[in-house]
Amino acid sequence: MAVTRATAQQSIVRDALQAHDGFRSAQDVFADLRAAGHRIGLSTVYRHLQSFAAQGIADVIHDGDGEATYRYCGESHVGEHHHHLVCRHCGRAEEVEGGPVERWAAQTARRFGYVELDHTVELFGVCGNCRSYLPS
């Protein structure tokens, strides 16, 4: 599943991801690359995004419709376990530590006798920037 050779396509997919600070879908990235004049296949975009995620270089979040969105992981958090605070308007995301959550999760699982624990924790809101633009 991990695509390892250094190809031109791998580069442009990585660059496209890094160019934004928010989560973007494979379809989005594909459309942007094509619009920018790059010759690349949709399958290839999927392959690399998933490969980045498998390597921990990128994070994945499934949006409300279940569509997978990817984000290039910030330098300081590559590989480390962390979560995100995502602006549901512009897609911008902050990487956050989950200290209290991790402890609560472990304790809760123990209480119910569950093992091999894992968890998904994502925070959504409207960022300071978008707040000014938006009504209500």
Add this chain to the structure above:
Amino acid sequence: MAVTRATAQQSIVRDALQAHDGFRSAQDVFADLRAAGHRIGLSTVYRHLQSFAAQGIADVIHDGDGEATYRYCGESHVGEHHHHLVCRHCGRAEEVEGGPVERWAAQTARRFGYVELDHTVELFGVCGNCRSYLPS
């Protein structure tokens, strides 16, 4: 979006959900109902499951593939905000309170200047029952 009239189909979809203590997909519920000899359409199953969710009667979780799964909410937690500890093997789920998580989420959002906060928190593991059946 909420289907309100008391129809036979609404009943059997509700019953099918209540009959299991784990999260199940619309496709699963549909297959079961058909196998049990009920005449019902797939669209109708989707309609009712989504309606239950909109009313807070059922919970929804998107599984790893982004497929939506539904679960009839336990009596004591209907309407109240809560989370789940789900067995990734048999689908069984425990309803859990997220006290520490709620506080952490609010504090984190404030720190980054985000408003209109919301969050998804789901715990996954292997339940005590399944642990005995499973290898490794």
Add this chain to the structure above:
DNA sequence: CGCTTACTGGGAATGATTCTCATGAGCGAT
């Protein structure tokens, strides 16, 4: 410079969810 093997990409296939719309059934009013 070859060779081997992994990568590419167009198109077809898959599978969940949504849409359309003619038919059927709640239920409030009579």
Add this chain to the structure above:
DNA sequence: ATCGCTCATGAGAATCATTCCCAGTAAGCG
């Protein structure tokens, strides 16, 4: 109990993200 309006139903088509297939291409190594 009946009528009639409105909403619910369901079969099939449509949508859309993601995966599969596979012949052609290029990376990396000697």
